[in-house]
Amino acid sequence: MKIQQFEDKGLAHYSYAILSEGLGEIVLIDPARNPQTYYDFAEATKATIVAVIETHPHADFVSSHLEIHETTGANIYAHSMVGADYPYKAFDEGAVLEIGNLKLKSLHTPGHSPDSICIVLEHEGKDKAVFTGDTLFIGDVGRPDLRESAGSMTAKREELAHQMYHSTRQKLMHLADDVVVYPAHGAGTLCGKSLSDANSSTIGAEKTGNYALQEMSKEAFVKLLTEDQPFVPKYFGYNVGLNKQGAPAYKPTLKMVPRLAANYQPEEGAVIIDARNEKVFKQSHYKSAFNIQNGTKFETWLGSIVDPKENFYLVAATEAELDELIAKAAKIGYELLIRGAFVQSRPANASSPEINIEAFRQNLREHTIVDIRNGSEFKDGKYFENAINIPLPELRERATEIPTGKPVVIHCAAGYRSAAGSSIVEAALPQALVLDLGEAVNNFKNDKE
Template sequence: MKIEQFEDKGLSHYSYAVLSECENKIVLIDPSRDITPYLSFAKAHDANIIAVIETHPHADFVSGHLELQQVTGAVIYSSKLLGAEYAHQTFDDGDEIVFGKIKLKALNTPGHSPDSISIVLEHDGKDKAVFTGDTLFIGDCGRPDLREQAGNLTAKREELAKLMYHSLRDKLLTLDDVVGVYPAHGAGTLCGKALSEANRSTIGAEKAGNWSLQEISEAEFVRELLADQPFIPKYFAYDVALNKHGAIGLKTALADVPVKKPITLNSKLFIIDARPEADFKKGHLPGSINIQDGGKFETWLGSIIAPEEVFYLVAENEEKLKQLISKTAKIGYEAFIEAAFVVAGGDEQMAELHLAHFAAHPEQYTIVDIRNEAEIKTQPVFRNAIHIPLYELRECLANIPLSKPVVVHCAGGYRSAAGSSIIANALGTKTKVFDLGEAIKNFIS
């Protein structure tokens, strides 16, 4: 028996292959949209993928379960509560998948979502591992506030938080301390708030160190779980619905993206310019937002641009453009790309801030702090700054006064590149807009 973990660092996502070496059969759990790594793993072990299990309809990425079914003939398993619109087998309390010496047992563990399941792996008659989806993480548990308006079943966050309390204690804490814990996400995901950097653990270790498994009352647990959860990106509800239906194959989806600069650009559409901020500031096309390629490109694209909102996508070369289109497809946004093309510059520029003057006279500027609320509470920087988180910026532009030049900052420069470009687009020639960028580090004590 072998457990193989696959990681998508950009989305902090873990998926798994469970291999029966005696029967050369594989069951996949929570696969990414790109099914290539799973097919390669199966080929390397001369094994067949017989099943795919979805622990819940994921909000932060598009799953490849439907394409895997179409390519390999694998059976898709999910909870009956999910309301899946694709051919599937229900997998709930008491249901099992047996292959070789392995038995996979379903546990209904609502909390992150009403339809969440965990999967206990029994080998040679002993429980060896549990795949916890977004229920139990390493050091944390899943957030309960993503399904108030999404999915087949909806529930208020308070109700789901109470369900999470009991799922953890009545289902997962009953497992032996030696049982390995394999979650669907690690540190950096927006599906939880305080995850460890570790990629696996044990029930015993989580009992000792995970706050959500400690001896606290239901009311204390609910209060702590609901406090200071991260923001919810615009694309999350869209991905829940897409995963419930099942996405088209990745190659087919990518082939439909027009990769060519149009003769005429639609001025009503935003251009997502993923080039480095230094290149962007030197010259870019009108209507551009500088969401730089990086570890969290997908998350910020889906936080700034709403589902169904059509946009252009540009990069500095063909190879980078290809990578960006693939990243866009991870969240199902490839369908909204009007066209993707390479750019070397443009007529629009962003002026460079005179740092010495700003440091000496910050009162002469409108300072817009686009960090999240929790960051601002923990580490305030400028006393008179206007606080508008990046994910709300487009909707709150009217809150920015025009009487002074505008300086935008975040915590390190990545978000402020996007934020300053959004504001500059909106304000045009009404006032100057500057990006404080990495220089923010000079002002953080």
């Protein structure tokens, strides 16, 4: 037996291949959008992919389960409550999938979603591991507020939090302490609020160190689990629906993205996502473009700023970067929303002013300061006493709340988000002087300390 973990750092996502070495058969759990990694693993191990298990319809990434089924003939297993539109075998409570001397046993563990399951791996008569999806993380449990308006079955957060209490205490915590825990996410995901950066643990270690598994009343647990959760990106409900349906094949959809001539000029009013470096963007860009820089969290911020009901143009500095960005967009199904993609190499029709740090420092009260960090970050401490907090995911809808009688300074925690935020405010308030504090915010953080 071999367990192979695959990590997508951008979405803090873990997927798994379980290899029965004697039979040469592989079971995949929660695969990412690009299936090539799993095909490469099967080829390297001279094995065949025979099954794909979905622990639930994921909100934060698009799975390749349907494509793998259509390519390899592997059966898809999911809980019947998913109401899946793709061909699948019900993998409800107590169901067992046997692969050689391995048994994969389904536990119905609602809490993150009504249709969540965990998969217990039994080898030679002993439970060895549990694949917990978004139910149990290392140091946390899955948030209960993502299925209030998405999926085949919806439920209120309080109801799901009650269910999570029972799923953890009556099912997962009854497993042996030495059972290894393999979650679908690590630190950096928005599917929980306090995840460790470890990629595995044990039931015993989680009983000891996970705040959500400590002894407490159900009422206290529900209160704890429903407060201070991260923001919900715009794309989460869209991904639940796409995963319930089954996403189209990965490579063909990438090829379908319209590739436009360099320096193409989109029509007035179009949504333009310019992923070039913020310094290049500020020198010259198309009016009203949003500067979501290519980085490790590009896909998260793309899906937090752009609504899945919108189409958009995608701008990069090079053809190679454009390929990379389209692939990142595809991880959340947003390649389907790209109206056109092109390289920008010539000056365009707008630019952004640079901030004079010393002038700003000397005249803080002569500026309207907008802190675009998340609400929980803002609550933990302001960098500027007179700052207004409008989190980046809400900025397009709330930019008109910003007073424009003074220069507007946008800041975040380290500089990446403020590039996007300042471009959004600049587009929404064209008569205002909008300045990006950028990485210089670190100097002011030090002042506070």
